[in-house]
Amino acid sequence: MANRIVLNTISYHGKGAIKEIVNEAKARGFQHIFLCTDPDLLKFGVTKKVTDLLDEAGLVYTVYSQIKANPTIQNVTDGVAAFKACGADSIVTVGGGSAMDTAKAIGIIIANPEFEDVRSLEGVAPTKNHAVPTIAVPTTAGTAAEVTINYVITDVEKERKFVCVDTHDIPEVAVVDPDMMSTMPKSLTAATGMDALTHAIEGYTTKAAWELTDMFHLEAIRLISKNLRGAVENTPEGREGMAMAQYIAGMGFSNVGLGIAHSIAHTLGAHYDTPHGVACAMMLPIVMEYNAEYTGERYREIARAMGVEGVDQMSQAEYRKAAIDAVKQLSKDVGIPENLAGKIKEEDLDQLAKDAFADACCPGNPRDTNVEELKELYRKIM
Ligand SMILES: NC(=O)c1ccc[n+]([C@@H]2O[C@H](COP(=O)([O-])OP(=O)(O)OC[C@H]3O[C@@H](n4cnc5c(N)ncnc54)[C@H](O)[C@@H]3O)[C@@H](O)[C@H]2O)c1
Ligand SMILES: [Fe+2]
Known part of the structure; x- marks a missing residue:
């Protein structure tokens, strides 16, 4: 099968980029914008x-913000109803x-009403129409949902998160402005930045990785390891570097998939509401150790991209350890805890591991896994 790349039609990057929202909305003839955001923002x-920019330009919009972190099916169905009620024709998210994924699901259902139950969108759904025209404006530097063909929704009843993969959901326009991220507190900057690193490393080592996605992932790893510490201290260079890095990681992983650090993170988000980035950061070095034997020379390049010196003189065991140590050090430097301190209960393990095994990211992991081995990985963060 041929390799495929799907990206935004247009993306804007750098300080002040949000001014382009008005030009794009006008050029695309948006008459009534559904502005999808969250209550804290x-x-x-x-x-x-x-x-403020929309007001200045006289553009009409309705705000929808009934969205919780790790957004639910209810957040999506309420959003669909609100979209219809206000007569919108476009989305700015x-x-x-969480807000961007909810907007994607709403945009897909409005254009493909036969999927209004939301659950039927899980996996690769056979939607026929592209989502409502959308401009996506990230305020965290992590998920890259503005450039991915994925969105993740929580099924509260079944205590699980499900991943939807659909080329019809990619926003036409992404506006990636580091000024939108400057209000993030330290812990959120750290967690979302480590999510981006997990995208880059899992994307680089996933089974479907190929030359073009390797290029994106290695550059993302390099930029994250150079800029995440600064972003946590809120330096302008750190913020700019991370805004770019997370987007570049998204250009890669969206097109090839991830691995079991994400499968496990999805179950922790669904069962305990663990912030996605924290769950990814905790699992990343553990999963790297578990996968090491199945990654050929790749950890040498990860170590190099993370600034480790002398990788060409290292044995395989040395450069693999160096890559994992560099990830652990970055995680420690930005204040990510090493485990969930008693949150996971022994009696939950079976269900958690089964859910992780069934997760959409699991088949892409470089090492084939099973429920028993997944349980052992959970034990390392208990
Ligand atoms: N679509 C994808 O490809 C993809 C990839 C990875 C993760 N995800 C999903 O994305 C969700 C996590 O998103 P997230 O990590 O970006 O966090 P989030 O959207 O859940 O936001 C977390 C909290 O941070 C606050 N916040 C966001 N930006 C802020 C800012 N600039 N200043 C102050 N506060 C701010 C929000 O209001 C919210 O309370 C999870 O559901 C995860 O599964 C999606
Ligand atoms: Fe993620």
């Missing part, structure tokens, strides 16, 4: 940076992965 004035 409204409260802390992050969304206002965009609504301002937020982290």
